[in-house]
Amino acid sequence: MATSKTTTVSSPGKVLLAGGYLVLDREYSGLVVATSSRFYSTVTSLPKSTDQDKVILSVRAGQFPKESSTWTYAVSIQNDRLMIDQINENAVGKNKFISIALFQTLSLAWEKIATESSSQGLDSGHELLRRITNDGKSDGLEIVVLADNDFYSQREQLSAMSLPTQIRSLSSLQPFTPLPRPIPQTNKTGLGSSAALVTSLVASLLSHLNIVTLPSSSPQSNSNHDLQLVHSLAQFAHCLAQGKVGSGFDVSSAVFGTHIYTRFSPSVLSPLMDRPLDSITFSSPTLLPVLESSQWDQRTTAFRLPKGLRLILADVDAGTDTPSFVGKVLTWRKENPEVAKKLWDDLDRANRQIERLLTELVAREGEHDYEETVGWMGERHIEDVTLSCANIHCSQSAPRTVTRSNFANQIPFQIIRDFQRKMSELSGVPIEPPEQTRLLDACSELEGVIGGGVPGAGGYDALFLLIVDTPSVVSRVDNLWSGWKEMSVCPLLAKQSDDGLRLEELIAVKGLKEALGR
Numbered sequence: 001m002a003t004s005k006t007t008t009v010s011s012p013g014k015v016l017l018a019g020g021y022l023v024l025d026r027e028y029s030g031l032v033v034a035t036s037s038r039f040y041s042t043v044t045s046l047p048k049s050t051d052q053d054k055v056i057l058s059v060r061a062g063q064f065p066k067e068s069s070t071w072t073y074a075v076s077i078q079n080d081r082l083m084i085d086q087i088n089e090n091a092v093g094k095n096k097f098i099s100i101a102l103f104q105t106l107s108l109a110w111e112k113i114a115t116e117s118s119s120q121g122l123d124s125g126h127e128l129l130r131r132i133t134n135d136g137k138s139d140g141l142e143i144v145v146l147a148d149n150d151f152y153s154q155r156e157q158l159s160a161m162s163l164p165t166q167i168r169s170l171s172s173l174q175p176f177t178p179l180p181r182p183i184p185q186t187n188k189t190g191l192g193s194s195a196a197l198v199t200s201l202v203a204s205l206l207s208h209l210n211i212v213t214l215p216s217s218s219p220q221s222n223s224n225h226d227l228q229l230v231h232s233l234a235q236f237a238h239c240l241a242q243g244k245v246g247s248g249f250d251v252s253s254a255v256f257g258t259h260i261y262t263r264f265s266p267s268v269l270s271p272l273m274d275r276p277l278d279s280i281t282f283s284s285p286t287l288l289p290v291l292e293s294s295q296w297d298q299r300t301t302a303f304r305l306p307k308g309l310r311l312i313l314a315d316v317d318a319g320t321d322t323p324s325f326v327g328k329v330l331t332w333r334k335e336n337p338e339v340a341k342k343l344w345d346d347l348d349r350a351n352r353q354i355e356r357l358l359t360e361l362v363a364r365e366g367e368h369d370y371e372e373t374v375g376w377m378g379e380r381h382i383e384d385v386t387l388s389c390a391n392i393h394c395s396q397s398a399p400r401t402v403t404r405s406n407f408a409n410q411i412p413f414q415i416i417r418d419f420q421r422k423m424s425e426l427s428g429v430p431i432e433p434p435e436q437t438r439l440l441d442a443c444s445e446l447e448g449v450i451g452g453g454v455p456g457a458g459g460y461d462a463l464f465l466l467i468v469d470t471p472s473v474v475s476r477v478d479n480l481w482s483g484w485k486e487m488s489v490c491p492l493l494a495k496q497s498d499d500g501l502r503l504e505e506l507i508a509v510k511g512l513k514e515a516l517g518r
């Protein structure tokens with residue numbers, strides 16, 4: 001009889017509000033905001049069958065068609081090696097993010113068991129299999145991954161229900177709405193599905209196998225050793241699956257939530273990038289010394305958005321494919337070092353100004369008229385609002401320190417956008433293309449919109465706004481988006497969330513139990 005032990009770990013999606021491209025360089029940093037929309041990875045034991053002699057790990061993408069979205073692997077010990085082979089590759093193909101995450105997680109689990117028990121490599125391999133099969137009482141493990149609806153475009157689902165592309169329509173979709181086509185034929189929205197997937201997958205498996213102990217409330221401390229280990233393992237697996245070492249801001253926020261991110265030196269991963277991908281030799285540990293190395297030099301500086309403000313996101317469908325921009329931008333930077341340095345430094349100053357001003361607003365949350373002032377801003381065009389740096393006081397009729405001046409210049413989204421357009425022009429990469437400029441300009445005209453931009457690498461696919469969080473501001477934005485003709489603009493439900501990775505109780509997540517078929 002299989003055990004009833006169930007482990008669910010969730011990781012948030014991300015929005016890189018400021019610092020696209022710059023964050024690839026350790027000299028600069030990026031402002032990454034985690035989203036309320038999450039990826040959930042749930043591990044349980046498979047039942048014991050009479051005809052199965054293999055140890056099985058099965059991963060199913062729960063909201064996609066089952067027959068094309070279940071990847072099944074056999075884990076075995078052969079001579080002095082732990083082997084992992086996909087047994088249904090002909091039927092469903094590979095999913096590199098899953099196979100690599102599983103393989104590296106088992107490698108790490110084996111090394112941890114060997115190190116902590118000082119046992120022989122082979123014994124540790126058997127101990128790992130014992131944990132996977134719950135002492136031989138099960139065939140192995142089933143992992144179901146489910147993503148909040150925001151991670152994938154819901155346009156078709158809304159249209160099938162004759163609903164407009166508006167926030168209230170999205171709220172009426174069932175959680176983890178089934179999607180009709182396999183993952184490669186499904187449009188993503190840019191929230192970072194692969195980073196949230198890999199992070200929740202490795203964390204849920206390590207936790208289920210008792211290799212790490214995870215916090216059940218969101219981790220505030222980035223110095224927790226087990227979380228650091230999950231972070232470095234997830235970064236490594238994600239880089240291997242992507243075939244490149246990116247900045248890692250997406251995995252960092254999937255683990256630690258919202259923060260200011262300075263990347264790790266890519267050289268920390270160099271000793272691991274050529275490891276074999278399908279077998280572990282039971283010799284001395286190779287992963288742990290790198291993943292636990294003191295050379296991990298990324299920085300995560302605490303940050304959050306002020307109360308009363310809301311991040312609102314849209315998935316934009318311009319019928320244009322956004323190819324990878326990174327290569328082109330970096331080539332241009334290399335060929336034009338002086339111009340690029342000035343642009344990078346200017347942009348960085350504006351990015352840090354945003355961080356500083358938003359942090360100052362957070363510090364004022366306790367002031368008696370904070371809410372009133374923020375509400376007041378919600379009814380005004382942003383260029384008509386100034387918050388004096390020393391004083392936030394104002395009154396509805398005659399605001400004392402809120403004068404006609406330029407709050408937009410203080411929270412410099414416009415300035416950042418100007419620099420991004422300059423970057424577009426100089427590098428020939430449409431980071432903020434004209435279609436997005438027109439849409440963002442129209443949004444910025446609305447009362448209560450503080451600013452916005454194209455997140456991350458930019459392009460045609462997505463848009464973010466920072467707005468005053470009142471129903472009237474949300475509905476002004478919602479109406480503008482749904483009536484926009486030049487491109488199809490579909491809101492996401494996600495807001496900002498400070499939280500990173502966390503252990504979940506099944507019943508506490510709306511719709512999760514049902515989506516898991518429990």
Ligand SMILES: Nc1ncnc2c1ncn2[C@@H]1O[C@H](COP(=O)(O)OP(=O)(O)OP(=O)(O)O)[C@@H](O)[C@H]1O
Pocket residue numbers: 060061062095096097098145146147151183184188189190191192193194195197242
């Ligand atoms: N629900 C899922 N279940 C299993 N694998 C998934 C799931 N969602 C995404 N993936 C994996 O992640 C890959 C997409 O990763 P890729 O790096 O191309 O996009 P991304 O940058 O994470 O996307 P986005 O930021 O738009 O969400 C898919 O090809 C698939 O292998």
Ligand SMILES: C[C@@](O)(CCOP(=O)(O)O)CC(=O)O
Pocket residue numbers: 016019020021022023024190246247248249326455456457458
């Ligand atoms: C361009 C870059 O700085 C950000 C890409 O962000 P996004 O995937 O577009 O959200 C690349 C990176 O940081 O890895």
